Amino acid sequence: MLAAPVDQVPEGPGLIHEPKWDGWRAIAFRDSDGVYLQSRAGRNLTTYFPDITRAIRSAIPAGAVLDGELIVWERGRTNFAQLQRRITAGRGLLRLARDCPAHYVLFDVLADAGGEVVLDLPLFERRARLERLLADAPPTLTLTPQTTDMRQVSDWLIHWTVATGIEGVVTKRLAGRYEPGRRGWSKFRTRVFTEAIVGGVTGSLRNPDTALLGRFDRRGKLRYTGRTHPLTVEQRADLAAALSPLRPLQRRGGTVVHPWPQPLPAAWSGQLDRPEPLRYVQVEPTAVVEIDADVAFEHQRWRHRVRFSRTRPDMSIYDVPLVLGEEKGYYGEA
Known part of the structure; x- marks a missing residue:
């Protein structure tokens, strides 16, 4: 599911807001044989993120499909260049993953444990299931913050963009279903x-x-x-x-x-x-x-x-x- 750009953060009942992370959007498929990471463009990212695939194998049950953003922290801020280095690291990939570990910031679940497809469930129910899936997950698998408080949104836009490197805010409907390929969310860039x-x-x-x-x-x-x-x-x-x-x-x-x-x-x-x-x-x-x-x-x-x-x-x-x-x-x- 995608987000359409807007000139201001939408307000109103039934809406929820999340930080827009500066990283690579990725879908994670956890099957009985392992993990497959797929970029928004359909590219196979699995081999470039052994730290993330290892964390998903250890914490997420087979059948689950997750949606989120791959990021790398450096000195308390996202570093997009370190993501790109994963593609060109070659034999130095394992050392790079150790020195600059990635995080997978998760904001949705498409299939629950056992492969139960949950696309038609409202967002607030999918969020509850995602929280349960991540209950015992390592810190590299992170649940993205959410808020309905516009004061919190303002704090993200004023302070987090400089301090942590988020790009803005994504707004979603709490009752909305997950519609692949549709721009049903809104994104406001700082x-x-x-x-x-x-x-x-x-x-x-x-x-x-x-x-x-x-x-x-x-x-x-x-x-x-x-x-x-x-x-x-x-x-x-x-x-x-x-x-x-x-x-x-x-x-x-x-x-x-x-x-x-x-x-x-x-x-x-x-x-x-x-x-x-x-x-x-x-x-x-x-x-x-x-x-x-x-x-x-x-x-x-x-x-x-x-x-x-x-x-x-x-x-x-x-x-x-x-x-x-x-x-x-x-x-x-x-």
Whole structure:
């Protein structure tokens, strides 16, 4: 079952709210032979999470089918990059699982012990069954919090997003059945308005299609931090007026042209299925823009594309916050 995006958290009788975790959605099938973990896209994740499959085998009876989110904690916060490392760890997978263990945060049950299908039961009954299944489970199998109290929801959105890395709130109907493939839940993503420096664009200087963004790290190096959604006609004109062509700096031993490679490496996108390297127009990194971003990031980059709001000619590039995770109080520690 899926969730449709909304612009605000729904309120009303018969609704329940849960944190939206920043991880990989996965269905766990516990049969008599073992455990099978399946991603939302249908990919087999079983071999990448031996710690989770071991916990499910030890605590969950055969026949049960669970729905939840795979996450990895690091210094008290979810770390999406550590999930991706599971795919590429190779022979180091067991060591990685020991050093950075995963958690399976559970929020639904599709089949109970013995294989009893419970899709048609209301959510509050499925939740009660899930609680019983997890009664003696190890801490790596975690029941997600739920609340009907909007004050608790506000606390999650104001404090948990920064402190623990949740992405927002998912809202469900207490009496709702589980409908695979249907967007019967609602999801509200926490978003922040902040600033970034434009280091390049796709399209052209006069007609930019998207902006490639950066921020300085503590050593003064401009680091790539993400890309915007395609710009509107008005946004293209606004940004184009602020862009300057790159002015290479002549230095002894060669020419320094730009802090980022050309083309932009595919790995910088942060996606599991990596696209091709991205060719772009390098610009003088002097333009500051205001953006609307969610709280999901890894490798000090926004994982999802951000929304361009406007240029900020009143701001210096040195007024922009440091790269993600290095700015005090902003997605990380000082």
